[in-house]
Amino acid sequence: MDIVRLLVEIYAVDIAENDSSGECALFHVARGYHWWHVHQALPYLLDMGADISMRNEKGQTPLHMALQGGRRVPSPYNWDAAKMLVQRGADVNAVDNKGQSCLSYARHDADMIKFLIEHGAVVVVDSIFAAIDSRNAEVLRALLSGDLDPNTRRDKLPLETDDGSQNKTIEPHEEYPLYHAASKLWPHYSPSEKSYQDATKAMEIVQVLLDHGADPFAKFLKVVIPVERKSDFSAAINSSAQVPEGYVECTLLHEVLLNGYIADTFLEFPGLDVHHRDAKGRTLLHMVCESTRGPDHILGSHAKAANLLEEHVHSFQRLLSLGADLTAQDNFGHNVLHYMLVGEKEIEPIVRAKFFAYTLQNAPKLLNQGNCHGETPLHYAMIRAVERHEVGEAQMLLDAGADPMIISKRGDTMLHKLGKGIAVAGLRTFFKALAECGIDINARNNRGETALFSFYDHSKTLEDSWILEEVHRPTGQHVKPLLEKLGGDFFVRDNKGRGLLHAAARGDVERFQELLEMGLDPMMEDDAQQTAIDVAAACGNRDILELFEKKK
Template sequence: MQERSPLHEKKTDVRVVRFLLDHGADVNRRQDDLCTPLHQVVRNRELEVARVLLEHKANVDSQDIEGKTPFQLMIEDGDQDGDQDGDQDIDHVDDGILDLGQLLVNHGADVNIRDEDYNTPLHQAMATDTLWYADRAEILLKLGADPNAENDAGETPLHQLFKDRDNFEVNPENYCDFEDSIICNVELSLERGAEVDTPCSDKWTLLHKAAFRGWPSVVAALLDCGANVNAKTKEGETPLHMVSQGLYNPRDHPPIDHDIARLLVERGADVNAQDEDKNTPLHSAALGGRLEIVQVLLDHGASAVVENGRGESSLHLVSKKEYPRYKDGGAGIAQLLLERGVDVNALDEHQNTPLHSAAFRGVLEIVKVLLDHGAIVDAENDEGKTPFNLVLRGDFGDYDRVGIARLLLKRGADVNARKKNNTTPLYSAIFNSATFYGWVEIAQMLINRGAIADAKNDKGETPLNLVSRGRYYPEDGVGFARLLLERGVDVNAQSKSKITPLHSAAFRGKLEIARVLLDYDAIADAENDEGETPLHLVSRGDYRYEEGGVGIARLLLERGVDVNAQNKSKTTPLHSAALKGRLKIVQVLLDYGAIAGAENNEGKTPLNLVLRKRLHSKQRWSPKVGFGIVQLLLARGVDVNSQDKYHNTPLHSAAFNHRRSIVHLLLDHGANPCAENEQGETLLHEVSRIKDDTRGIGIARLLLGRGVDVHAQDKDDNTALHSAAFNGRLGLAQVLLDHAANPTAENDQGETPLHYCHEENLTMVSALHDYWWSTVWTSTEGRGTCGLRYI
């Protein structure tokens, strides 16, 4: 650690400094942070000490551990000057700092020195929100800082005045002072040769940024300095577009947005200028809910009927309600635009009217204005959707939805209007109840006004099908179901795939709805187009809480549903429950006489299916559940060595999925550890097929201990070692080698396990090579019999 020298002490007496230097003190001695005495005295604002150090050849360009020179520290370290809160007079330039800076510059300090982002000190000073830094920017400009220097983003220092302030909100107490500091730096920079219209990388000029931030005095100053009022950004937006969509909040200080807009148009801004998407400033102001700006633009000749590139008028955009800070402006803007001749039924590129937009966004007050001006209540867009269809699919609160629905119906909306997929408003209301709760009121409203309760969509589903599978509170679901059934909806109506409402309720585990449907004489054993009964569907259903599914299964079985009914693939409900891992339903089915050893059309029993489930499947369940199902099936006498049509046994499946506890259980119940499938694959082949070297090693040891042949070959003459090598199973390969597996065994292509090693698995190659060398080549029988071409 470097010792601190007297020259580094704070507030050192100039006479002491001169004495030390005259007697050989190192003027450029560095501390651990690489600061020299000049760094220290500049940070302390000690002008005369700095002068003495520089007279003794102090290195003005030396950098500390952060790469900063003394000049940069002078600009950045504001705490030595006290107040940074904006209370000082920005017209006063700290002559002490100016003198210190001039001293450094006179001795070669680079006033335009760059940091890693190629920013100069002037960039940094102008990028900070405090008035103290505004004062420093003035000092830098007086020291000769280049106002046109560009950083690696192509931005000049003046661009930094408006950068990185997305979360900046003006404080009413210091707004004027802050804006004055901006103007001061703008004017001083322009006096020193700054280009007023220099664009940054996105072609925003200073005027764009000042308008966007809502700084009227700065806008005026820039215009007075010749800023181009119609300059365009990369997206073709003018400053007038910017003020119409800016990031400022008029509640924080007196309204200024329309003042800026008025100033711009009075200085020649084109009120009908279009950006690349053909949006005018009026489009932007309408979309932002800026009522005062809309009024200014219209008063200065803005066209109210011009369309953007999507065929939208300003009326379409204000109806979209994208102005959270201007909640009361939308209806006023809509009224203004309609008074200026905008077509209330104008169509955009998708044939949406403003009423479609307002209904979808839930803007009740604008819906009222539009309807009062003759909006067509049942206008259809290019998807056949009316405003009423959209109000039922919108993303807003239930209060506005109910109010808009009631208003549209009062104005004559067709309660049975169909979209292109034949969906009616009633269907949409029930569909959306899956996400937005409490829609029974709207459904009741629709039915009371004559909605067809059993209208089918293009899938042949009635609203009852939908309510039977919806994700909502049970009381809402039951309410919907009773409402529809009381209006005569067919409880056994089938969709195009022959799914009844009871099928749907069973699949979703909706016990209370299933009970209502059965009370209304739903057919308990109706079959869909796959031959599945509701009992099949509840056994493989998609629901979180198994209690509902168990209740439905009992309910159906009590109504006489065949527990062993087979679908078209001869799958029984027990097959489905075992495959899905529904332990409690498996128990219920077995208690009601399900055949534990029933085979489907692939010869698989429920035991085959519960064990064939892949571990990485999205539908996997807890190992305890699988183990429990196997125990239940074995207790009911299922054949532990049953083979499917591919001759796989349950033990093949358990080994393939690395279910060690189940492999133990099956072996203890007499499973044959040497069974082969139709490909001649043993259980060791199955264990070695998965590319996960952390699993299956224990099963392999268990099987080898039960007498499984380590040299067994399948129909292609591959051994388990071939498969382990191919799948990169190093740990398993070592176990097989330890049990005398032959690394030189050839399959029917003449390939040994070494051929199957991937190039990147050098560890596997090395293991096989080492084993061959130590056990085969060194043996009398091995020498000369195994070609080195395999190693």
């Protein structure tokens, strides 16, 4: 300290001189690395006229520095520095260039939060998000003890975090504190002591927000992918307000369930409205079935002592116990069975069978119930079979009495849905069994297409398909003989005059070539005077075009 006095009083060193970061000596002592920095140098510099409101290139004041403390280096005296700066007149409501307040910087210490509020700090939403990020329920309670509405949303970007929890499809100004808190409750496949602790803290944060009036059914906008924008059912989406192009209205808890976040705190919250529907008419039960985690999440499984649970209650069962309607349909006519058969969820067959059995025992009418397109759960099971190269769910539904003869309003039979995947041996066998049950392989849908179009109008076989088990490995070499045996018409044309070669021109050259060998004409024009070669050229399918270049 004597050296500091010598430099200032004898050698007239400018105490306001900045370093390369735009910080003078006051910033460095405010961090509180050493006792003498705070209790000797800090008051001395202030007495000598150091500007307590000075800012560095990031817009931070010395008070920000003190509250930030030693994020990288231990800083045992930073709280003392912060209190001294406040008592000497520092602006407790100063914000940095990112809009982060002093309360946000103090998010790790409830006592400091209270101290700042007592000295005039105004609670703003950025400090709420900061407390959530720090998983500090005590700080959050202190912040919410004032008049700030827990449903307030931010209008500026939060401090960058490295936990990867920021949801990129939800813009910062649309995100509610409650959703931000819930998004930190992602289940760990290999839980550790830290993950157990983090989950417990995050659930307490959610509970604090709910206790202070956070709305689990608050609505917000989410960016959607282009495919979703072209929905055929926009009239069935009942948004609460005008939704801009490229967005969809979401309901907070529905989105939490959809994303597979641990929602135990919500499902145990007194008075939860289990019948609440989002803009698409989906109930909470629909959402746990559609969830990436599926309906089999066990309440309490996030806890370290999960193996000691006396009873395993799934989220599906919990909602039913609260009065959820098992037979509810959304605005598009989907029921819970439809929702169990969509998405990337991983559920053990025995567990899925359990949910199917319960649903069909208590609501048997759902088995053959169609959505607005007339597609039953079995249609969805066929689509899932193609995506996952296995027919387990479809077989479960058939065993339960699902009607394979039902045709959708688009005219699609079960063979139309399954046809895309019959390059896979297991699906091919299932396709054969369905055809032998009486489904017409040459039945046309509303576009005039038969099930053969589904197979030939398909993308190229994946080059890395060799890594799959043989039964799941796509190969078209056994398909043509099967389709011939089943009486498939290879010279069929759809409502626009397109033949199978037109369909195959977008896919594998092998499938295209086998059709040529059967005598199909590549120069046959459709109603738009386009040949299969024209289609291949428009798609840039060089493999098929080279067949004709070689002939020249």
